[in-house]
Amino acid sequence: MLSKVIAPNVWTWLSAKIGRDIVVLRVGAVSSGIFLMGVFFLHDFWVLVLLLFTYSFFRDALLPQMEVLTLGHLGTQANRYGQIRLWGSMGFIVSVMGLGYLFDSVSVAALPNYLAVTVMAIIVMSFIVPSAPVPLDIQHTTPSIFQVILRKEVIVFLLIGALLQFSHAPYYTFYTLFLEQHAYSKSTAGSLWALGVLAEVVLFIYAHRIFMRVSDYNLLSVSLLLTAVRWGLIASFPDSLLLLAMAQLLHAASYGACHAASMRIIHFYFPGKLEVHGQALYVSFCFGAGGALGAFYASYSWSNYGAHFSFLMAAAACVIATLLAFFGPRPEKAQREKIDDSMD
Numbered sequence: 001m002l003s004k005v006i007a008p009n010v011w012t013w014l015s016a017k018i019g020r021d022i023v024v025l026r027v028g029a030v031s032s033g034i035f036l037m038g039v040f041f042l043h044d045f046w047v048l049v050l051l052l053f054t055y056s057f058f059r060d061a062l063l064p065q066m067e068v069l070t071l072g073h074l075g076t077q078a079n080r081y082g083q084i085r086l087w088g089s090m091g092f093i094v095s096v097m098g099l100g101y102l103f104d105s106v107s108v109a110a111l112p113n114y115l116a117v118t119v120m121a122i123i124v125m126s127f128i129v130p131s132a133p134v135p136l137d138i139q140h141t142t143p144s145i146f147q148v149i150l151r152k153e154v155i156v157f158l159l160i161g162a163l164l165q166f167s168h169a170p171y172y173t174f175y176t177l178f179l180e181q182h183a184y185s186k187s188t189a190g191s192l193w194a195l196g197v198l199a200e201v202v203l204f205i206y207a208h209r210i211f212m213r214v215s216d217y218n219l220l221s222v223s224l225l226l227t228a229v230r231w232g233l234i235a236s237f238p239d240s241l242l243l244l245a246m247a248q249l250l251h252a253a254s255y256g257a258c259h260a261a262s263m264r265i266i267h268f269y270f271p272g273k274l275e276v277h278g279q280a281l282y283v284s285f286c287f288g289a290g291g292a293l294g295a296f297y298a299s300y301s302w303s304n305y306g307a308h309f310s311f312l313m314a315a316a317a318c319v320i321a322t323l324l325a326f327f328g329p330r331p332e333k334a335q336r337e338k339i340d341d342s343m344d
Contacts, residue, residue, distance in 0.1 A: 164224065200251050
């Protein structure tokens, strides 16, 4: 997670410098594969820490470049983004369900073998994906990146994103262990993970229709509130499979709706050639800094106060984010309408 603070901005700068997103994508894919192979031969703890950090640093080159390439290929059909993005979610569903059942009968020590096969497939696909055409309006006049970052509504938006990822830390770090502690099987854990992502897929399919009726900031605000409800359900009813399943369905809000709304807001706040920098900043500050601080907090809280307290604090972080989204600075009404027009 700490690598996400640094890597997206480094790779975005390099991509802008050489003007070839596809080259950065392929370098990241090949290099991440090389460093991942080290886990089969090196077993010293601190060597593994350095190895996995380096692997993550190169892996973090992949997603921002794929986002840019995807939007470049879609061109004026950007409303189809959700239909493309949902396949990443489908891959996640297959992985967690398949591995959940696999690890009921095979040692989890086999995980690096699965990762190696997956990374090799990513390397192959990185050389199949073609470069995207350069948008014709890429040279239009835009404000400087520092002018955008220093706007109070942008600062509050990034803080909201960081709080959201901070709140996800107990879930992403300990949820499977949490389920095992409450006597759920690995296959059940995998199915619950898959259920959450399935809800996310459905959200992505219908996201365009939702935005025709609900503004991006209103959707973000309601989704943050539902995320707080989700963490409260997990904290309070760990022995009820039904309520845990309901909590997983709220992944459509905590990730799907929040991500879709955030992408639209970034598209507006960071116009033209600044959008790739906005994407990198969002990943590094929210997923990187917010996620890393959340993981550090979750490990301390989980060890000293337990799962119940950890998830309740996650819910509290989302309540704060909800208040910022509802009552914090937003673009003026005319500006919000521009977001809808530009994304539609």
